[in-house]
Amino acid sequence: MSLPREELLALYEKMALIRGFEETMRQEMEAGRLRTYGHLYAGEEAVAVGVGSHLLPQDYIAISYRGHGHSIVRGTDINGMMAELFGRSTGTNKGKGGSMHIADITRGVVTANVMVGFTIPYAVGAALSLQVRKQSGAIAVAYFGDGAVNQGVFHEGLNMAAMWRLPVLFVCENNGYAQATPVEYSVPVPIMDRAAAYNIPSAAVDGMDVFAVYETAGVAAALVRNGGGPYLIEARTYRYSGHYVGDNTLTYRSREEEERYRQRDPLLLFRQRVLDEEMLAAGELDAVDARVKERLQEALRFAAESPAPGPDEFMSNVYASYP
Amino acid sequence: MSLPREELLALYEKMALIRGFEETMRQEMEAGRLRTYGHLYAGEEAVAVGVGSHLLPQDYIAISYRGHGHSIVRGTDINGMMAELFGRSTGTNKGKGGSMHIADITRGVVTANVMVGFTIPYAVGAALSLQVRKQSGAIAVAYFGDGAVNQGVFHEGLNMAAMWRLPVLFVCENNGYAQATPVEYSVPVPIMDRAAAYNIPSAAVDGMDVFAVYETAGVAAALVRNGGGPYLIEARTYRYSGHYVGDNTLTYRSREEEERYRQRDPLLLFRQRVLDEEMLAAGELDAVDARVKERLQEALRFAAESPAPGPDEFMSNVYASYP
Amino acid sequence: MPERLITYREAVNEAMRLEMRRDPNVIVIGEDIAGGAGRADKGIIDSWGGPFGATKGLIQEFGPERIRDAPISEMGFFVAAVGAAMTGLRPIADLMFVDFLGVAMDAILNQAAKQRYLHAGAVSVPITMRAMVGIPPLADPTKPGGGTAAQHSQTLYPLLVHIPGLKVVAPSNAYYAKGLMTAAIRDDDPVFVCDHKMLFAQRAAVPEEAYTWPIGKAAIAREGKDVTLAGFSYTTILCLQAAEVLAQEGIEAEVVDLLSLSPLDEDAILTSVRKTMRLVVVEESPPRCSVARDIAAMVADQAFDDLDAPVKTITAPHANIPYSSALEHLYMPTPQQIVGAVHEQLGRR
Amino acid sequence: MPERLITYREAVNEAMRLEMRRDPNVIVIGEDIAGGAGRADKGIIDSWGGPFGATKGLIQEFGPERIRDAPISEMGFFVAAVGAAMTGLRPIADLMFVDFLGVAMDAILNQAAKQRYLHAGAVSVPITMRAMVGIPPLADPTKPGGGTAAQHSQTLYPLLVHIPGLKVVAPSNAYYAKGLMTAAIRDDDPVFVCDHKMLFAQRAAVPEEAYTWPIGKAAIAREGKDVTLAGFSYTTILCLQAAEVLAQEGIEAEVVDLLSLSPLDEDAILTSVRKTMRLVVVEESPPRCSVARDIAAMVADQAFDDLDAPVKTITAPHANIPYSSALEHLYMPTPQQIVGAVHEQLGRR
Ligand SMILES: Cc1ncc(C[n+]2csc(CCOP(=O)(O)OP(=O)(O)O)c2C)c(N)n1
């Protein structure tokens, strides 16, 4: 696969921004400056970036509590995201949602949802809307984890998408664990094989390799976009942190396993390949890294300087109107 | 397949009793002597009988609102069942449950449930109980329809059964319709194929032919009973009546289709075969028919003479104890 | 011009039809709302048109894209409807029986009712949900007694009313049914419409054109000065029947037909109670955390000094719903119970 | 002998452990109650032992058959637990957060709570269900403020209490937690145990041996004569804090710790109210159809002539739970609000 350098740089910049955002959050939490319930995406960047690079502004996505990465790929303002973590009125969701619920509808993020698996029927609903409103050429994407494939809504959602031939792309981010439960304990077949129960085509891909994800997702998204009905991608990836910040991973997985994955770090793999194959120069990547660092510092400043929401914000937005 | 004549006669008697019970109910309703919400099993007898003949007293089953047939196969007292239809205190469930909920726990009928698909997790739970209590050699059976395979609990139940290697037999009674919805409209693959998503073995069988069901279920039940884990049977069958008594089937299916199935009536097929192959004599079958008729008259009499539950029964059995 | 009498079912159907004509983004989704999506092989003609016929004939006019027969996947299609509502449609999601609420509950509790808030107002969730509630009629269409038993006869209002972010309405006749269904469809918030089986075949005068009855507004179904009876959905009928009996005794009962349960028209209730100084609230659900007790508590607090007698609630008992007609009738509140409560209140005068 | 102080979490854990020793049919089922079923490859050692550690260490003693890690399939494993309860086991089904109730609701509403009735008493459903409720603590373990937002901080008591056939308990400290969990496991009816995140790390004196606290029995947490404050779970603590403040003003508040929500100890509440003639009920849920209003209505009716002031309810508002700590604290009832309500009541004396 050969990509134009701007596209290559864009892939890298998005991955670096996600990694930087998650690292910043972790540092803020470990330093005690931020206390929240945070589920980091670090390690899985290649998936959100590889898939998201094929999405258009009119597309919709539905994400979980582990959705910072996907929001960043959609172009959600970093300052707003950081402010949301700190519960500021300038946050993406004005401080009402927090880390688990960062979702910018103007960027097509329909929901950032805590209920495991529920991104699936949301994306099905968005795709239904596209179909009924005859917005052909637009698609909806559901991101969900390996644990989510045992929820009833996985089954119900894929079945409806198949029966109605909806333009929806299902992306299972198989990071090997649902909380402390390894995927082998809870799913008796390769996840991609489950698509056959709905007559939906599927593919598994190395989720640490952004090139691989980019390629597979490109084919899949084009199929879906061109009226081919739903598609399931299983991206095999890894989360570096615990289930949430503070979770001690070593109670359920080994340091060796973690090390093995770190050696296949998506940013590292990318750097190695583009340098090896002389697609980009090291200086270009370093410049991206520097820019990202700068943007995140700025975001932290923005959050720190932003006001907290006033008490009048508390009861607003429960309803559009309630006498 | 060759069966001893007592077994053959038993198969026929059970089918005839089910048919007779359902016909009696229909007649009572059409005559205005019984008003209720009744879902008849007529046409599907070969499934309950073919599967149920392999069950032992210690086995459990979970059935739906269309469960009279399975209850009869389990040996539930016909008098009590008829009394239940008429809401009498002598009914199987003392008049509290009615047609949709006839369930005799002493016969291993765990639940007769209105929630579509929920027999599946019930049977999984009963199988879990057998496993934990080390009752090896006993199994649990879930009966459910073609419409039920799109419920989340189908997916969740089969997955748990597979992961935990539970002794549970899943029997999908594919009668072609869920209410007015044909199965092709709601399931994009052959139902038996869905078992692969859980690495569960499966088979499809002609559900109008009790010999075929008996054979397939015999193999499946033995596998499950001997520790082989769960198994899924899809029995292709047909319900003669509407979804409920009073439902006009001709708004969604054709008279020709109905006629085609009636020509493959399970009792008729059985009679033809046993006579053709000289396994039984016509007189033996006629004697069964006469006995069944007698028993149902007796059941009607029993119901008619039974008292209605007294008002003190109204609030009892909501709890074991509630101060 | 003579008034046009149509059934509650026809009124609901008409409300949906008119709104679907008016706005191409209104769709209906539910099990057998047509039946096999109109079976293209048959030329798109519905079979069931909904188990109670609420959507009868709609697929002929609007096609299977907008009259969307769903697989038996309540959680799936309810959440999908929420997602569709957030992305341009105004879906009507049909739960069939409210007893199935437990299968789709999260779609309401954590999804429909919370998405606007989580998005800090950046998104609306204009979904209408509907379900049939209560004990049905049997032989006599005016008498409850359907024998549909414990899993098919419930009302479950409190499980809905408790939820912030959700609106809940419970019309008492065809006129309000059309007005409230229309209002629900046009509303930018999630609205749950409870349609009672006892009312579905009853007729009332209903204008042909589209109109709304404001969500949150009660109606005075009968004026009186001696006691206030508050009902909603089918219990409004029970209150009116009780008021008739009381009238024969010279007791003038005012009947407040709540119509909306959330928001609740507290003013209408309090205004009436301040006039009559007595209140009986009637509900078909069991008592614990019921709407009846909710209102009783509110009134006992707000109108403490105005009450001449304790607020009485008449509800179903804390029990499951039996099948046998010998028992089932003990479940539903009766006009006699209401009259009894009023007698008790007046005895204290 | 010195009293043994253990945390609420340890008390719950101990109750389960002792009952599992006593009865081989007691099992626990839930997500990550061990974590990968103890990973046989690691020699069956739990990793999480439950997201809040409630089941920590149990798999070592009882093995993966009885400490049954479930896939993320709440409806499936809850109904399975009901089925298991009807066929010989006494399962404890762990929902993790009560916010997930909507995903498993039918397992409770139409299944656990109705099967005995549908079987006319021929079967028991001895299932215990448990979940963490409410807003968690953050930095200061005694102050709510966890920022877990709208889908992870709810209490949802009313959705449970409304259901006939279900029992609901909400302990206020480690002592009652152990006694009620033990009682729940031994009970032949389905019992839902609500454990509050604010209480889970708090210590109390707890006997080492197994004991039960009767389901349906309230406790007087503090005696007083001027006003009754009724709370449960964490709001009992808030009531006690308010009582302290009131005591400094010379007002003697009696605190009734409800402990059981269904059945409700009506006698204990009424006895106290007949003494104090005033009642404030405090609940962390939103107001509509709340347990607080349920009790208020019951008392305003039963004790009409004894009340010197209207019953006041202090609840969360009819709103969703915000993330930002600047807003979240506006959600939870406070001792100040309780004191304010009492002042209002006494001002009317
Ligand atoms: C319906 C529901 N059940 C349980 C939970 C608790 N929970 C939160 S995340 C999680 C694990 C999800 O694992 P996976 O789907 O693999 O996603 P990952 O966290 O690995 O991205 C669980 C069980 C929840 N949030 N929602």
Ligand SMILES: Cc1ncc(C[n+]2csc(CCOP(=O)(O)OP(=O)(O)O)c2C)c(N)n1
């Ligand atoms: C959870 C749930 N959703 C919907 C219904 C309404 N309903 C009753 S039977 C039925 C069709 C079931 O079809 P199928 O599973 O094929 O069984 P059959 O009636 O054909 O035996 C439906 C939708 C229900 N009872 N429960």
Ligand SMILES: [Mg+2]
């Ligand atoms: Mg995972």
Ligand SMILES: [Mg+2]
């Ligand atoms: Mg069927």
